[in-house]
Amino acid sequence: MEAPTRGGNLITSHIVFDETTGMSATMKAFERDPTEKPKAHTMRAPMMALANPDPVLQFPAGTKLVPHVFLRNSTAVPLRVGASLLWRSPSQSGSLGLPEMTLAPGATRLVSLAAAGVPADAYWATVVLEYKGRRGDLVPVAASFDESGRYGLQTPFSEGVSHLWKGSMWHVDATRNSLITAGNGGTGITHAAVTLFYNKGKDFYTIEKQLQPGEQIWADVGDIIRSEMPDKNGNTIPRDVTMGTYELRDLDHIGVGYLYEGKLVIDKSWGHGYYGCAGCCGYDGQQLLPNPFSDSVGTEGNNTAESEDMCSDSWVDVTSETYDWTSTNSGIVNLASAVSHFMSPGTVTGSGQVQLQRQLARLDCPVQGFEPQNTQNSCSISLTRTNLTQTSASGSPDSLAGDPAFTYSVSGTGTIATYATSDANANPNTATTGGTPNTGAPEPGGLGTLKATYNCETAAVSTSFQVPTFGLSCYYLALESDWGTPPSNCSSVYISIYGETYSGSSTNLSGMPAGTYCNAFLGELRLQGSGSTKAGIKVHYVSGDYPTWTFSVISAFTGADGTALVPNGSVARDRSIVPRNTTVQLPSGSYVANDVGGGITGYRLDVFMGTGVAACSGFQNNVVVAACSPATSTCPGQ
Structure with a gap:
């Protein structure tokens, strides 16, 4: 014809x-x-x-x-x-x-x-x-x-070899038997599997064998059933099973297989053996995943080549069969293997070559070359802290920006910094770091990790940095004149960290100049550390509590580190967070960390504002962002 x-x-x-x-x-x-x-x-x-x-x-x-x-x-x-x-x-x-x-x-x-x-x-x-x-x-x-x-x-003669054959019916009963074979038609060793399906495909029986070139694996289905021969998993086929289907699979080659096939159904009544051909399972269509593939400059990621198996309508990973990997610009994405190395910002096409057997059953699945491709985007983000409370982020390539282009997040424990932008699609993008207002009692801050993300197509690239926040409070030098005139006109004060109310007066105290003092003033000395008498004498709290506390006369007001206290320029801190010889940058200015305080632990700063209660009038105990110089792991710099 x-x-x-x-x-x-x-x-x-x-x-x-x-x-x-x-x-x-x-x-x-x-x-x-x-x-x-x-x-x-x-x-x-x-x-x-x-x-x-x-x-x-x-x-x-x-x-x-x-x-x-x-x-x-x-x-x-x-x-x-x-x-x-x-x-x-x-x-x-x-x-x-x-x-x-x-x-x-x-x-x-x-x-x-x-x-x-x-x-x-x-x-x-x-x-x-x-x-x-x-x-x-x-x-x-x-x-x-x-x-x-x-x-x-x-x-029959056939030319086809394949990685997978799907067979027709096999029969085993009083008058029929089935013989099934797969042979190695390749040039190297391979492993073959013959799987018999039965019970409407719900159960299966598999035998495997390593085949030299030209060698075959045979399945005498009748003998397998009658002798209750176990398969590779120890399963047997029940003796009442009389029919099923089968498949032949090359376990070592998923792209271009080595196996050829054969099947005979033997009719004992007529003395004939009838062949029944299996159908080769080829591929049609290919894809390279992920697509698009986006990642940040300096990273790497795996590509997966897939092709659709037309027998099962499922996508099969054929990455191991793929070769000649390349991209249209190796300076942007270097694709020498299945791994993409993102080198610099830009967009390329990634691809690989793969030889597969195409689904053309009438031609026994001929070998055909395929070139799966994907779009690969190499994205980057750069970030600069323009000042203590502001950053500028740039994403590249700008053409791949998502919506929103930039997102910001924070993580950490305690009351950490906030991080936000007023225009998420601007590129470059300005974002602000901030603290938390606090009108109540002082509370600690924390060490936060702030992350800026550029949303680039299907992926996102990020950069992060750490920002400490400190809960503020105010302290001053106690001033005797703030607390009345002893012995009869003394004020009282409740100091919460000690859980005590100080009132009345005391006379001839250890280390103090001779005389009578209001206990409220003495309690303030204990809290603030130092102060001045009405006579202008500088005094310092040493130890103890009413009525056995001890004080001393000093020549100058210094912090615990031995340097002079500067109004609105010195802070008391926890030395495990902010060590000696450190300057702390706050939104309100620069401060020398040269003092300590009994209640100042963790991420807390007590700002020295001067002498007398009036010095801290209107002070708000906010939690604010900060930076240290020199920077440390507990208090990073700007």
Whole structure:
């Protein structure tokens, strides 16, 4: 039959039937495209019965088969054909070269294998034919029947090898048995799996075998069931199972497989073996994931190449089969393997090459090259702290900005800084760090991690930095005149950190100039650390509490670090957070950390404002952002 146009849409069937012997067969048709470029072809008939039939066929004793191969040259020129025989017996296997043949144009030749010189117990063979030309130039048919034509079988030649074959029905009952095989048609070792499905596909049975080139794995389904032979997982097929389907899988090659297939259903009533072809599972369509693939400059990430398996309608990872990885600009994304290295801002196309068997069942899934691609975006973010409470972030490439382009977040414990922008899509983007207003009692701040994120297409790139916040309070030098006149006109004061109310007066105290003092003034001395008497004498609290407290006269007001206290320029702090010789930058200015206080622990600062209660009038105990110089891990710099 010839189709001058659209030949791929024509499918033919050829059925042979002998009413006398009950023999029937479906004859395989071969397609030929005269415009195809000539190349090397290898064809195999994998289940050729030899002269002495396998007992599994249950032919009558003494049956002798006559194995023949019919060869037809369908071209108008001579065709050279090489042939070989891969035989197997129950105990061994081997190969045998056959004489090379040259077929005249249009000629048909009958080749007998009866005297091939194989061992007497070699029941089966794979016939291998090789020629150079177009598909369909050689039309071969293999058959093994006895002289009467009553007993025998045929097996088709096929050119296909695949990573996966899906088979039709197998049958095992009182009159039928099924033989299934897969052979290694490749040039290297591979592992093959034969899986039998039954119980409507809910259960399965799998055997595996390592195959050398030309070697086969066989499954005698009837024997597997009758002998309750366990599979690789220890499973057996129940004896009442009579039919199912099967698949053949190359476990080592998912792109271009090595396996060829064969199946015979043996009909014991008629003495025939009927072949049933499996369908190769090819691919159609490919993708490179993720797509788009975006990440930040200086990072790397894995690409996954996938192709759609048309037998299962599922996407299969074929990354291991992919080669020649590249991008359109290696300076932006270096893609020398499946790993993308994001080098500098920009957009490229990433790709790889992969050889797969395409889903064209009528051509046994021919090998075709595919080039899966994706878009890869290399993004970056740069950030500058323009001052204590403000940052400027730039994202690149600007063309890949999402909506919003920038987002900001904070993390940490305690009352940490805030971080926000008034225009999330501006690029460059200005954001503000801030503290927390507090009109109540002092509370500690904390060490926060602030993160700026540039939302670049499907990915986001971020940068982060740490900002300390401190809860503020105010202290001053106690002034005796603020607390009345002893002994009868003294004020009282409750100091919460001590849980005491100080009132009344005391006379001739240890370390104080002789005289009587209001206890409220003395309590303030204890709280503030130092102060001045009405006579201008500088005094300092040493230890103890009413009525056994101790004081001393000093010559100058200094912090615990031994340097002078500066109004609105010194702070008391926790030395484990802010060490000696450190300057603390606050929104209100720079402060020397040169004092400590009994209640000042963690992220707290007590700001020295001067002398007397009035010095701290209106002071608010806010939590504010800060920076230290020199910077430390507990108090980073700006």
